[in-house]
Amino acid sequence: MTGDAANWITAGNNLRAAGDGGVGIVLVLIAEAATAYTAGSAGPTVDAVAGTEGLVVTVPTYAEAADPAKGHVDSVTKAVCDTIETIVPTPVAPINDNDNISTDEEDSGPNNGDGNNDGVKDSEQTSVTTAVNNVLGAYTTTETSGDCTQITDVSFYAESSLAATDPSYDYDLGLHGFTVECSSTGGTVDVTYYWDKVYDTDDWNYRKFNASTNTFLDFNDQVTYGTVVLGESTVTTVSYSVTDGGEFDGDGVANGSILDPIGPSEASISAPNTGFSQTTNITLYALLGAGLALSTVGLYGYKKIKR
Ligand SMILES: [Ca+2]
Ligand SMILES: [Ca+2]
Ligand SMILES: [Ca+2]
Numbered sequence: 594m595t596g597d598a599a600n601w602i603t604a605g606n607n608l609r610a611a612g613d614g615g616v617g618i619v620l621v622l623i624a625e626a627a628t629a630y631t632a633g634s635a636g637p638t639v640d641a642v643a644g645t646e647g648l649v650v651t652v653p654t655y656a657e658a659a660d661p662a663k664g665h666v667d668s669v670t671k672a673v674c675d676t677i678e679t680i681v682p683t684p685v686a687p688i689n690d691n692d693n694i695s696t697d698e699e700d701s702g703p704n705n706g707d708g709n710n711d712g713v714k715d716s717e718q719t720s721v722t723t724a725v726n727n728v729l730g731a732y733t734t735t736e737t738s739g740d741c742t743q744i745t746d747v748s749f750y751a752e753s754s755l756a757a758t759d760p761s762y763d764y765d766l767g768l769h770g771f772t773v774e775c776s777s778t779g780g781t782v783d784v785t786y787y788w789d790k791v792y793d794t795d796d797w798n799y800r801k802f803n804a805s806t807n808t809f810l811d812f813n814d815q816v817t818y819g820t821v822v823l824g825e826s827t828v829t830t831v832s833y834s835v836t837d838g839g840e841f842d843g844d845g846v847a848n849g850s851i852l853d854p855i856g857p858s859e860a861s862i863s864a865p866n867t868g869f870s871q872t873t874n875i876t877l878y879a880l881l882g883a884g885l886a887l888s889t890v891g892l893y894g895y896k897k898i899k900r
């Protein structure tokens with residue numbers, strides 16, 4: 594401060610007290626201006642334009658205000674940038690939730706892109722993924738919680754596309770699956786899968802495909818069915834848990850990641866696999882029929898010969 598300290602204090606305090614907040618105004622006072630301001634000049638009311646966020650730097654001379662070594666230039670530059678950000682917010686870059694489903698696809702899903710109805714767009718949630726189930730031709734949503742909440746992929750499979758098919762069960766609605774990363778090895782994920790509409794689950798029998806052994810496991814006693822209202826529609830949900838490295842982890846290893854192909858099945862129309870395929874059975878019936886016809890003809894011929 595120089596001998597004009599009182600002027601500086603008055604000017605600075607007036608500026609700080611001015612305005613109603615909100616937008617920051619940056620002012621640099623130099624001695625002459627401060628003196629003029631407090632000398633009774635009615636002048637424009639700088640108070641009116643200086644917000645409470647305003648930066649007031651008081652220096653005795655222009656030279657000092659401009660002297661980089663004094664740091665005023667840096668502080669004013671920073672304040673200007675902060676002010677500009679306040680006035681013109683930086684566009685928010687789309688959040689990459691790393692679930693391998695585009696923001697556009699998730700935002701196009703049911704309930705305005707909030708397929709699990711938690712008030713947050715699924716495109717902004719690593720733990721929630723809405724995607725087109727290409728077996729159904731409809732959107733479905735996968736929601737994870739617990740130890741594993743970074744979904745890295747979701748997939749949908751026709752049974753015929755798997756490395757093995759289930760001999761005793763059919764999966765008319767396909768299977769749904771995901772890969773999720775866990776916060777620790779051996780973690781457990783709690784999953785809720787949101788179907789596209791309400792289904793009659795009475796005959797459903799959820800089974801799990803283990804990709805490491807190419808076998809299907811009965812999973813129905815592990816799942817809980819429910820319904821949820823999504824906007825104007827109601828959908829079936831299925832909830833269950835899977836532990837990394839456990840029996841139902843599709844990759845079969847405790848490695849901090851869970852693989853989960855699963856789906857509702859119904860028992861095949863044909864009898865459980867006995868070694869005969871359905872085609873074989875039909876052929877067998879045809880042969881039996883032919884045999885019956887032959888024996889009738891034989892019997893008739895026998896009778897004819899005898900007569
Ligand atoms: Ca996404
Ligand atoms: Ca959501
Ligand atoms: Ca997401």
Ligand SMILES: [Ca+2]
Pocket residue numbers: 837838842844845846847848849850851852
């Ligand atoms: Ca695993």
